[in-house]
Structure formats: C-alpha cells, structure tokens
Amino acid sequence: MQLSGASILAHLTLVWTFYNIVLAAAENVTIHNDNPSIIYSEGDWKFEDDYSSGATDHWSGDTGAWASFTFTGVAIYYSVHLYPWNIPAGGRFFLDGNSEGNIRLFDPRADDYADVGTIVWSRTGLENTQHTLKVQISDDFITLDTLV
Numbered sequence: 376m377q378l379s380g381a382s383i384l385a386h387l388t389l390v391w392t393f394y395n396i397v398l399a400a401a402e403n404v405t406i407h408n409d410n411p412s413i414i415y416s417e418g419d420w421k422f423e424d425d426y427s428s429g430a431t432d433h434w435s436g437d438t439g440a441w442a443s444f445t446f447t448g449v450a451i452y453y454s455v456h457l458y459p460w461n462i463p464a465g466g467r468f469f470l471d472g473n474s475e476g477n478i479r480l481f482d483p484r485a486d487d488y489a490d491v492g493t494i495v496w497s498r499t500g501l502e503n504t505q506h507t508l509k510v511q512i513s514d515d516f517i518t519l520d521t522l523v
C-alpha cells in the first residue's frame with residue numbers, strides 16, 4: 376500500500392502529540408514536609424519553622440521514628456537543609472520495602488544550618504506506578520524537608 380502525503384503527515388502529528396503528553400507527565404511535584412499525604416509516626420516528630428533561611432522541616436530524635444510517603448510517578452528526590460557538623464542526623468531509606476541504605480542528613484564541614492536544600496537521595500527511572508518511600512531514624516536525629 377502506498378501512503379499519501381496527507382496520511383504520513385497525520386501519522387507524524389499523532390506521534391508528536393504523544394511525545395508531548397509524555398513530557399508533560401514528567402513534571403515535578405514538590406511535596407513539603409507539612410503535606411498531609413506524608414504519614415509520620417505518631418508523637419515522634421516536631422515541626423520547625425524558625426530557621427534563619429526560612430526553611431521548614433519535620434525532625435525527630437525519637438528511637439523508631441519513621442515517615443512514609445506514597446506516590447505514583449517515575450522519580451523521587453529527597454531534599455533537606457543539611458544539619459551542621461555537631462548534629463548527627465541520618466535516616467534509613469526504604470523504597471517499596473527495599474532498603475536503600477543509610478543516608479546522611481548533615482554536613483560535617485558546615486557550622487550552621489544550610490540555607491539551601493540538598494538532594495541527599497533520589498531514584499529515577501521508576502515504573503510509572505504507585506511507590507512508597509519510608510524513612511526511619513538511624514542516627515541521633517532525622518529531618519524531612521521536601522520531596523519532589
């Protein structure tokens with residue numbers, strides 16, 4: 376069968392449209408720590424909003440404290456304003472129940488709370504299905520700032 380010029384054009388247009396949809400789906404959604412879709416283990420977490428940088432976070436120093444976030448998407452980034460050297464903060468991360476190891480949430484070279492967020496952990500190229508990120512305290516403190 377021989378395709379006419381018009382039908383080839385229609386085909387290309389359709390492909391382009393699909394491509395655009397895929398790009399639009401790959402948009403970042405920023406989830407702040409006070410977002411109700413984040414589940415915090417009860418009674419363990421404190422909300423902090425008086426950092427000089429204007430940052431906010433949820434933090435805990437309680438043994439066993441955890442937080443969990445369920446999302447549908449292809450990537451996730453965990454961003455925090457790192458704690459300075461004298462505050463050992465860390466979390467054990469689990470994605471869909473699989474351990475991602477211990478993630479350090481402080482900067483030993485800093486002498487004050489960081490002004491800007493740092494992505495301390497991320498996963499990309501996930502299947503576009505529902506995923507659950509769980510973080511559990513693994514050091515003296517844990518902090519949750521922003522999820523993208």
Ligand SMILES: *[C@@H]1O[C@H](CO)[C@@H](O)[C@H](O)[C@H]1NC(C)=O
Binds near residue numbers: 401402403452494523
């Ligand atoms: C989403 O955010 C991450 C982390 O800031 C960034 O690396 C990535 O390029 C962003 N992706 C899009 C599609 O904006």
